Amino acid sequence: MDAFKDRIIQEWGGVNFSFFNESIWSSSLQQKDLARVRGFLINSGISNVDISLVIPPDSSTSRQRWSKYYDPSGQCVSSLVEEPIPGGSNNIKFTFCYSSVEDRQDGQTQELHTVNILRLIFGVPIARELLLTRSFSNNTCQPISHSEKGFASYFDTQNLNFFNDPDIEKARIRQLPPESTILLDKAFSQIFPIERFVLMWSAFEAVISSLPIPGNNGDKRKKYFNNELGSQIINNEVFRLHRIRCDIFKEGKFSGDQIEKDCWSLYAALQLAILEDSEQRQAFTRGYEKALSSDD
Structure with missing residues (x-):
């Protein structure tokens, strides 16, 4: 050697x-x-x-x-x-x-x-x-x-979601397209956050595409997060994540220091996308908005 x-x-x-x-x-x-x-x-x-x-x-x-x-x-x-x-x-x-x-x-x-x-x-x-x-x-x-990189990601150190009032176990989820679950399984097994983000975004797009909302995926994202959830803050964040997606997919650009946090934010958007209208979805929405506001 x-x-x-x-x-x-x-x-x-x-x-x-x-x-x-x-x-x-x-x-x-x-x-x-x-x-x-x-x-x-x-x-x-x-x-x-x-x-x-x-x-x-x-x-x-x-x-x-x-x-x-x-x-x-x-x-x-x-x-x-x-x-x-x-x-x-x-x-x-x-x-x-x-x-x-x-x-x-x-x-x-x-x-x-x-x-x-x-x-x-x-x-x-x-x-x-x-x-x-x-x-x-x-x-x-x-x-x-x-060696291979072995840092602990947000997904390794994440606190489990066992909140009450409303009880999380009573949350109702949508019927997910099969491809989204396969992509998520592969995403959560990735070591490198850039690969995780790409797979998570593909799963996110599959979930958004399955929503019973007219228009293309861009229209559906806006109508869902801005109109149905009523959160301009989250809609702006999803649009920011979409720009990151474009930088990665079209130009191969990404921020090595930031991409792990972007994966975590995309994970929160995915949580909201799979939930039916309920108190639990409102709780997730408030928590996501609070996290985004504290990062400003």
């Missing part, structure tokens, strides 16, 4: 690259086809990445995974668990090269783009599962390795 790092610094440092992000994925790619994949990247204008195959000789290299569980009090606990990478396993390594720290920090979108266009063109098994990431530069002797 250190010899590889030295080679990368020597080869890419000569063309003004000094900072590097490395990721290793399980892969079925064979050595004989590696040159074709490199050619595709060059033809696609992606010129700041080095790719290679790595096959560990034994199982002494480990990946670190976060295990989350709840103690008897309901407190979320996270702990790192080491999982050996099988000896003889076939893996692909991407090393993205940048000229500055700022470029490296902004490079996440490009890295995801590169991996996923390869999956679309050559097949998903070319980079099936992320095993390990690390970063280094030509000014550091030792690279910094990273």
Whole structure:
């Protein structure tokens, strides 16, 4: 690994690259086809990445995974668990090269783009599962390795909704379209909030589309939150979330620091969208409005 790092610094440092992000994925790619994949990247204008195959000789290299569980009090606990990478396993390594720290920090979108266009063109098994990431530069002797990200999200630390007056267990919900429940199941299992937001928004749109309100989804959102719920505050927030959706879907832009809070806000909008008119829906509405007002 250190010899590889030295080679990368020597080869890419000569063309003004000094900072590097490395990721290793399980892969079925064979050595004989590696040159074709490199050619595709060059033809696609992606010129700041080095790719290679790595096959560990034994199982002494480990990946670190976060295990989350709840103690008897309901407190979320996270702990790192080491999982050996099988000896003889076939893996692909991407090393993205940048000229500055700022470029490296902004490079996440490009890295995801590169991996996923390869999956679309050559097949998903070319980079099936992320095993390990690390970063280094030509000014550091030792690279910094990273496990998968294991932060506790709002959904891990959320207080359960057991309110009274009105009793929450008497809440009535709409008949949800099947696709929305599938999307929500996938969303809540995501580690990364940007992926969670995309899946949650798709589920939200499916729920909104199923509402017995005339018009397109934009009209339905406004009529539901502004007119039926009578909340201009929430309607404005849903419109803000829609703009975030447009930035992500159309331009690939999102705020890394804010997106987790946006997921939480979208979750609250989803709660209101699935509830029938009731005291419980009014309570959720008041709580959402209060939370939005306190953020101003």
